[in-house]
Amino acid sequence: MTSPASRTRASEFEHQFIGRTREGARVKTGIAELDEMLRGGFMEGDAVPAAGIVKFGEPGIYLTFEQMPDQIYRDAKNFGWDLRKMEEENKFRLVCTSPDLLLESQGENLLDGVIDELHPRRIVIDSLSHLEMFVAKGDLRKEAYRLVSFLKTKGMSSLLIWEAGQMSGNSFSVTEVGLSFLVDCIVALKPVEIESAVRKALVILKMRGSDHDKQLRQFEITPAGIKIESAFSNYEGVMTGSPRRVGSEKFMEMFRGASEKHK
Amino acid sequence: MSEAQQVIATLLSSQVRGELLVLFHRNSGLVDTVDGVARRIGRTGFAIENDVRDLVKLGVLKTKKIGSSEVILLDRARDREVLETVANHIKSVNRSEQN
Numbered sequence: 001m002t003s004p005a006s007r008t009r010a011s012e013f014e015h016q017f018i019g020r021t022r023e024g025a026r027v028k029t030g031i032a033e034l035d036e037m038l039r040g041g042f043m044e045g046d047a048v049p050a051a052g053i054v055k056f057g058e059p060g061i062y063l064t065f066e067q068m069p070d071q072i073y074r075d076a077k078n079f080g081w082d083l084r085k086m087e088e089e090n091k092f093r094l095v096c097t098s099p100d101l102l103l104e105s106q107g108e109n110l111l112d113g114v115i116d117e118l119h120p121r122r123i124v125i126d127s128l129s130h131l132e133m134f135v136a137k138g139d140l141r142k143e144a145y146r147l148v149s150f151l152k153t154k155g156m157s158s159l160l161i162w163e164a165g166q167m168s169g170n171s172f173s174v175t176e177v178g179l180s181f182l183v184d185c186i187v188a189l190k191p192v193e194i195e196s197a198v199r200k201a202l203v204i205l206k207m208r209g210s211d212h213d214k215q216l217r218q219f220e221i222t223p224a225g226i227k228i229e230s231a232f233s234n235y236e237g238v239m240t241g242s243p244r245r246v247g248s249e250k251f252m253e254m255f256r257g258a259s260e261k262h263k
Numbered sequence: 264m265s266e267a268q269q270v271i272a273t274l275l276s277s278q279v280r281g282e283l284l285v286l287f288h289r290n291s292g293l294v295d296t297v298d299g300v301a302r303r304i305g306r307t308g309f310a311i312e313n314d315v316r317d318l319v320k321l322g323v324l325k326t327k328k329i330g331s332s333e334v335i336l337l338d339r340a341r342d343r344e345v346l347e348t349v350a351n352h353i354k355s356v357n358r359s360e361q362n
Binding site: 068069070087093094095096097098100101104105106107108109110113 | 289290291292293294295296299303327328329330331332334
């Protein structure tokens, strides 16, 4: 028979040395519609760049370079998440630091202490774009690879936030520095202008080792969190910044207009 | 001077120390170099290093070596103790004034 203490030690051992990633296991995002788009959630241990997202369940770390924690505590509270309480309960840590400290290559890693304390399964890096300012030109891919590998070695699924300035106009690329190959899944968020209103669009561009939803969907940030709505099925060219109604929609509109006249 | 009075005197004798306390209490997960912390309160590393040293001596902040850099962070356990000491002292002052 095993005692609770030995079971805890066993699970810690498993977490540290064996069960880093369970094959085929999914990490739920907490957003039902997004989990459906991801065919069950992110793959465990994956590195995922996105531009905003997260809900809880497993211990996790939110690592911020730019935004100060007090603002994040406040904003989270508006959505009903008491992050300070979660920190007291050892379920969560909000770490604020400078990118150069995270990239220190000698001795102890900045996150080692928190990882030993919390055994986190998830981490958000906010943001890789800020990290770019602290590395030599051309080194970002190498440094991001080192960071992603470190997080994977620790058995964490990571959500990496990247400000993608190139996601407009006719050319479309997530990053100019070739980060797309480093990560396992890409969720792109983009504001789009349709009929003189700005709407928020979300699309899964890539998911290594799994099928996923390919449609561009509208989403809203509501008091209850992120709500993903229907696909922009009546428009084309939304991602390139020149949305136009698809031919069949135009025809239906003309047909409706003509039938109105004949009434 | 009692320990509590010494603590209060250290905490209140400099504006920068007050700013550092507010910064670390509001952002308890902050881990940065002296220069990095200074930037976050709109000052320079040179301007805050003495105050940082005093708060480290008091135990509210602690230092840690990350690679070649020295970082400062809040010592949550010691900070709670210091706060309790200050709170108890204030309560005892209030009580003696009421009597």
